[in-house]
Amino acid sequence: MIIRPATAADVDAAVTTLSMAFADYPFTRHTIAADDHAGRLARSQRLFLTRIGLPHGRVWVSDHAEAVAAWTTPDAADLGRVFADVAPELAELAGDRAEIAAESEAALAPFRPTGPAWFLGTVGVRPGNQGRGLGRAVIQPGLDAAEADGVQAYLETSTERNVxxxxxxGFEVVGEVELPRGGPKTWAMRRGC
Structure with missing residues (x-):
């Protein structure tokens, strides 16, 4: 299996993979509107990859982008500004769930690292390829990079199986949050430092 850094040419396949992997994911079901949910989900994944992951982080893919992992990195300049710039688009994609999405982000904020960290923003494997080690394989380069940088790796998951x-x-649970307004339990997890 080949794991390599993603390029712009991988975006369409990566969006397909992530959209399939997140089709019934509890967090996105709670924070993205039900009307045209699949379309909204795909556009949000594309937004993360093209505006955050590729230009300001690191993205790794397997062959044919059957597995994808996108990270933000501590060396990304002005990442706060980048997220502020895309916030209106994310709110539009959330639709009638925008307020719930904002409340969910606020509920998770206390567990997020305040210092340098690698943040696993999105990771997914096409359903037909799950259970073959692809997820671990696309995550590993980010873990190695965080370790080499001497900083934490951080993620959030809303599926107990993923915990x-x-x-x-090597991740440890640092917080369990019942998301507002009947949202799913979400685990905040850190690895390293």
């Missing part, structure tokens, strides 16, 4: 996968990668 065990991430524990096997």
């Amino acid at each position: 065990e996968l991430y524990r096997k990668l």
Whole structure:
């Protein structure tokens, strides 16, 4: 299996993979409107990849982008400004769930690292390829880079099954949050420092 840095040419396949992987994901079901949910989800993944992951972070893919992992990195200049710039688009994609999405982000904020960290913003494997080690393989380069930088790696997951996968990668749960307005339980997890 080949794992390599993604390029702009991988975006369409990566969006397809992430959209399939997140189709029924509890967090996105709670924070992105139900009307045209699949379209909104795909556009939000494309936004993250093209405006944040590729230009200001690192993205790795497997062959044919059947697995994708996108990270923000501590050396990204003005990442706060970048997120502020895309916030209106993210709110539009959230639709009638925009207020809930904002409340969910606020509920998770206390667990996020305040110092330098690699943040695993999105990761997914096409459903037919899950369970073959592809997820671990596309995540590993980010973990190696965080370790080499001497900083934490951080992620959030709303699926208990994923908690065990991430524990096997060295992450520890630092917070469990019941998201507002009947949202799913979400685990904040850190690895390193």
